[in-house]
Amino acid sequence: MTKEFTRQSGRKPDEIRPISAKVGIIPNADGSAMFQSGKTIAIAAVYGPKEHHPRNQRNPARGTLRCTYNMMSFSVTDRIRPGPNRRSTEISKIIEWALEPIVMLDKYPGLVVDVHIQMTQADAGTRCAGINAAAMALAHAGIPMKDLVSSIAAGKLDKTIVLDLDKYEDSEFEEGEGSTDIPITFTSDGKLTHIQVDGHITTEQLKQAMKMAREASKKIYEVQKQALKDSLGGGK
Ligand code: CDP
Numbered sequence: 001m002t003k004e005f006t007r008q009s010g011r012k013p014d015e016i017r018p019i020s021a022k023v024g025i026i027p028n029a030d031g032s033a034m035f036q037s038g039k040t041i042a043i044a045a046v047y048g049p050k051e052h053h054p055r056n057q058r059n060p061a062r063g064t065l066r067c068t069y070n071m072m073s074f075s076v077t078d079r080i081r082p083g084p085n086r087r088s089t090e091i092s093k094i095i096e097w098a099l100e101p102i103v104m105l106d107k108y109p110g111l112v113v114d115v116h117i118q119m120t121q122a123d124a125g126t127r128c129a130g131i132n133a134a135a136m137a138l139a140h141a142g143i144p145m146k147d148l149v150s151s152i153a154a155g156k157l158d159k160t161i162v163l164d165l166d167k168y169e170d171s172e173f174e175e176g177e178g179s180t181d182i183p184i185t186f187t188s189d190g191k192l193t194h195i196q197v198d199g200h201i202t203t204e205q206l207k208q209a210m211k212m213a214r215e216a217s218k219k220i221y222e223v224q225k226q227a228l229k230d231s232l233g234g235g236k
Pocket of ligand 1: 076080087122123124125126127128167170181
């Protein structure tokens with residue numbers, strides 16, 4: 001008899017952590033937002049479009065989206081050393097790539113839009129929470145966008161495809177067959193803007209992971225949309 005796989009949190013394989021979002025949390029910024037998924041909390045602040053410095057990095061044909069991801073030193077139990085590192089530089093680039101397809105940068109030739117993403121708490125899934133917060137902050141700043149994006153990680157625990165691994169799950173299955181992590185970002189109509197596959201997965205399992213993540217992204221989109229409406233005082 002095969003034993004049914006159970007998650008330590010009691011969540012079903014396709015069950016994401018409780019999510020919440022708020023827009024307009026940093027009055028000084030042109031746009032800002034918070035996205036929380038379980039114990040992972042991202043805040044994003046947008047400044048711009050503004051003059052692009054250093055000048056030699058200007059693109060005269062279109063605007064530049066410049067994302068900076070950072071985990072605050074107190075965001076995990078082991079203090080994080082302040083300042084950029086290889087991981088934060090890589091995640092900053094990935095967030096840019098996930099957002100670029102939806103931001104109409106052709107409207108701002110030579111200018112830059114700065115998006116600062118700070119993790120105040122990190123319990124895995126920070127790049128996805130960061131992307132979700134950043135997309136809302138860009139919309140709040142009034143930057144022309146084709147759509148919003150919603151991001152969620154799928155993963156493989158043992159041989160089971162699950163959504164939204166927390167740090168316990170991420171670490172527990174680090175060794176051996178189960179260490180697969182697949183952050184994915186979708187537009188509201190289900191088009192991909194970003195996918196990473198870290199680990200081993202079969203084509204069939206990847207299809208299943210994409211399907212589960214696409215369904216979950218719809219729930220995230222609804223929460224983001226409602227938070228943006230609430231910021232306008234529009235309610236429902
Ligand atoms: O956060 P995300 O899943 O996008 O990226 P990761 O590099 O797979 O990191 C997973 C988790 O490891 C983070 O969310 C943190 O909870 C934790 N972490 C940490 O404790 N210390 C670090 N220097 C980096 C990550």
